[in-house]
Amino acid sequence: MPEATTAGPTTTDLYEVTMALTYLREGMTGPATFSCFVRELPADRGFLVAAGVESALDFLSRFRVGPDDVEVFAEALHRPAAALAPLLGLRFTGEVRAVPEGRVVLAGEPLLEVTAPLPQAQVVETVVLNQLSHQTAVASKCARCVLAARGRPVVDFSLRRTHGTEAGFQAARLAALAGFAGTSNVAAAHAERLAAVGTMAHSFIEAFEDEDAAFTAFARTHPGPVTLLVDTYDVDSGVAAAARVLHALDRAEGSAVRLDSGDLAALAVRTRAMLDRAELPGVRIVASGGLDEFAVDDLVRSGAPIDVFAVGTRVGVSADAPYLDSAYKLVAYDGRPVMKLSAAKVTAPGRKQVFRHPGCHDVIGLAEEPVPAGGVPLLETLMRDGARRAPRAPLAKARARLAADLAQLPAAARTVRSPRPPSASVSAPLAALTTEVRRRIERAVLAPYGHPV
Template sequence: MPEPTTAGPTTTDLYEVTMALSYLREGMTGPATFSCFVRELPAERGFLVAAGVESVLDFLCRFRIGPQDVEVFAQALRRPTAELAPLLGMRFAGEVRAVPEGRVVLAGEPLLEVTAPLPQAQLVETFVLNQLSHQTAVASKCARCVLAARGRPVVDFSLRRTHGTEAGLRTARLAAMAGFAGTSNVAAAHAERLPAVGTMAHSYVEAFEDEETAFTAFARAHPGPVTFLVDTYDVDSGVAAAARVLHALDRAEGSAIRLDSGDLGALAVRARAMLDRAELPGVRIVVSGGLDEFAVDDLVRSGAPIDVFAVGTRVGVSADAPYLDSAYKLVAYDGRPVMKLSSAKVTAPGRKQVFRHRGCQDVIGLAEEPVPAGSVPLLETLLREGVRCAPRTPLAEARARLTADLAELPAAARAIRSPVPVTASVSAPLAALAADVRRRIERAVLAPYGHPA
């Protein structure tokens, strides 16, 4: 799906512009590497799913600062346009190494590394963080819903409450990557060639004199399998009306009823019994209404006879973990590895690679390290000199990647409640480099102020 946003170079924080101007003034245009990673996993997360990389690549490929962008920057800074002229014509001409979408990632591991002339790498920080943080959070939530459903189909009903329509498009795509069976979002279904799914609203039922009339009219307008919303007034009357219409029109094959409120497990048991007594054993039960992986897990564990889970609001906004503690940090400039020593926010220096062993036992090392036996490197070069050097990842490929990675994760990390995350270790060369850089900083920066060198 093409990038749906109209974001351009001005989609950035103001301080990115001021820093880039200063770098240009000082002649600091050497190659810089920034590493994007999540410091800690949110509560109730045993893993994350890498996502947002495709959006970042699309943005970087078209990144070019034009005259209008310079005018916007000048207005924001309340400075003459001529003073912003050094930015005019800048395009992204760097390299991106990233974990391809759909791979399971752990805390502290680089999702993506940008290497480019320092002003360029700095200016794109905001967009990179925005896309990776949002999409990784949502993709991880979607993957957990699929795990909770234990093989039963999950569909996306999130569009009406996502934070904007662009977020809705991305959620539908990420849900499909995680293994959802369809989406209610028509635009996303068309763009990504996904099954479009949907039923009816309570307002449709209310517009008719009674449920049976409403269901009959709906079935006449839509040939093939239909799904009737049966809890507008009373579940028993709704299921009974649905059964009569399905029999009268001979439309039971492939059809379903939907429950949208109340004790969904108990109501599903009652509805299943009614459908079976009406000799409609093949009519499925779809449930919706405030569901996420926790509710789905409870319903599956209860043994409720539910065939399809429709999840929406809580998944589309990743309600319990709506943000990630993500960072985009400089790790090398002009051949010099750098690191941050701030309390609780220490970073590791140098360009990196993640080496994955069986069971997602990952080792974070330096990019130039040889690949250890029995491991595979996660970061791949996807963009070079501002141009894609790898094709866009098809959804099917990303989905297969995620399925394989989830199968490798320990069961404790896949748990819906109280998961135990796998922790990545650090290679000896990376640990040694970090110690050397720390000593250098302590001698050059801290010792003059009385700190021990």
């Protein structure tokens, strides 16, 4: 199976390298915990779907700074390679606790926590944050499409317009995690054991003298059910041609027609009527063309007789919310809890756990707190001593997690428009530690400069 990310040690922000080098020079190699979380949900999001964890674990498992990497760092810093020698051989030997892929998460909850010697935990930040942020955004968008479709199949057509082929592979995988029925991405379908789906382009129709010839040639080449694109010139003529060919070749069973533009709701009604009059009640209607969860929701609510939704660009890039307000912050170093006090970006100190109660009533607490009655801890130890504790989990397991979590998520959080996301509360021990660390920082750092304590 292809790696979900091909990133290596030099795929990083320069300041990760400068900080790690300084830590090594200063002998600051004590254990550090960094917490990755999303501060606030994007607009029109009632929840997020944890994703990207498997890619992050892949990256950490093989992370090792070699001589070529040191040369690249030296070039970037305009320094001799010898000056960066402390970085040579650096690898990840730490622990990762994370929310397994497919679980629903809320704002402020740690998706993942890394505990490792400080230089190691610092230098891996960029890729870990990149993978979790991108994949969580796309997985959440895909899950909303499935909810909007209300049981009708959704398929992924996003590859041609995702931000790179690696992102396209991830989008296909995340769509399957969310419950999509298939993908047009052949490589992803092969690697992840997904259903490969596809029809034809308008160029195929245009290459023939007429639609009858195009549909006949396609059906003769491909045995079994076929999906015929009927709106290249005119929907009525396209549906009529598809009906003639399907009857002539006795290929109606399992076949479909696809609508790709225009008023899809009205066209679907007209297409369904034409197919029924042609005695083709079993021929399905597939809709595509700029769809996302908002468009799918509108079509379903309108009663449009669409059987399958093919979503692409807007879902593969999470167009309405293409990024998350995510962060990877130091919360403890060498036994000392730490926190950030910057305006609007305050962080809570200490290693954490999220305790989920029925209905997604979550409590963010400290990792060492006992599990409260009725609560289930979300973060699991997935890596120890730099090695995975178990092989990569199958997609089916992540899909089952998501289905179970969505079932207990409040209905108001699952709606496509104007959802009301639940808010996680903070445990008493975490609140007390936050107050204690804040006061310690104020006394040590702010008081000498005249700030009130």
